[in-house]
Amino acid sequence: MGPPGAGKGTQGELLAEHFGIPRLSTGDMIRAALDEGSPLGERVREFYDAGRLVPDDVVLDLVAAAFDRPEAERGFLLDGFPRTVAQADGLGALLDARELALDAVLSLEVPDEEVVDRITGRRVCSSCGHVTHVRAVEAGTACPECGGELSQRSDDAPETVRTRLAVYREETEPLLAYYAKQVGLTAVEGVGTVEEIQGNLRAASDGVGAT
Ligand code: AMP
Secondary structure (H helix, E strand, O other): OOOOOOOHHHHHHHHHHHHOOOEEEHHHHHHHHHHHOOHHHHHHHHHHHHOOOOOHHHHHHHHHHHHOOHHHOOOOEEEOOOOOHHHHHHHHHHHHHOOOOOOOEEEEEOOHHHHHHHHHHEEEEOOOOOEEEHHHOOOOOEOOOOOOEEEOOHHHOHHHHHHHHHHHHHHHOHHHHHHHHHOOEEEEEOOOOHHHHHHHHHHHOOOOOOO
């Protein structure tokens, strides 16, 4: 859990690798549908571009399909989902049906001003998907990993970021109390270097998944 720009994608990828499980990101699933121009992509485009949440039923269908992929058999890390109470209830039902339960819920804590700076400066490589910040790129346009072209996500434009933060506060933040009560919630300091934050997350999830 965490606001847009908290580092869920970057950190989630590293943490999933650490546990040897896939990271299931609803944002990535939605971007794939948008890139493909599939009917689902066309249905959600206006929500995505405006920085609003796509309908719960669409997201729950995507997640259900992801749960049933063979690579998710040994567990998974959820990134950017659930984002509403209805999605959290839906997730509970999907897990119950598979006799699964959440091991941990982690919340990356990052102040608003840092979030706005990170999102508006975020650039993504169109070739390899590497995510970086304008300040970290000397030449301004080339991906430091592969030399590919960097671009800004359509929902990272400054005017959309304000909407996304408001949506987070209104619709997603209430889930922190929901999970604190249901599963237990671990707040994790989300400011620092990538390595420091990853260390915080690993310390917070120590022992998770052990049987
Ligand atoms: P993210 O990559 O997680 O920051 O998500 C980017 C955008 O994808 C969001 O602003 C929403 O438009 C959409 N999205 C991603 N995950 C969800 C979700 N769980 N529920 C609704 N919309 C989502």
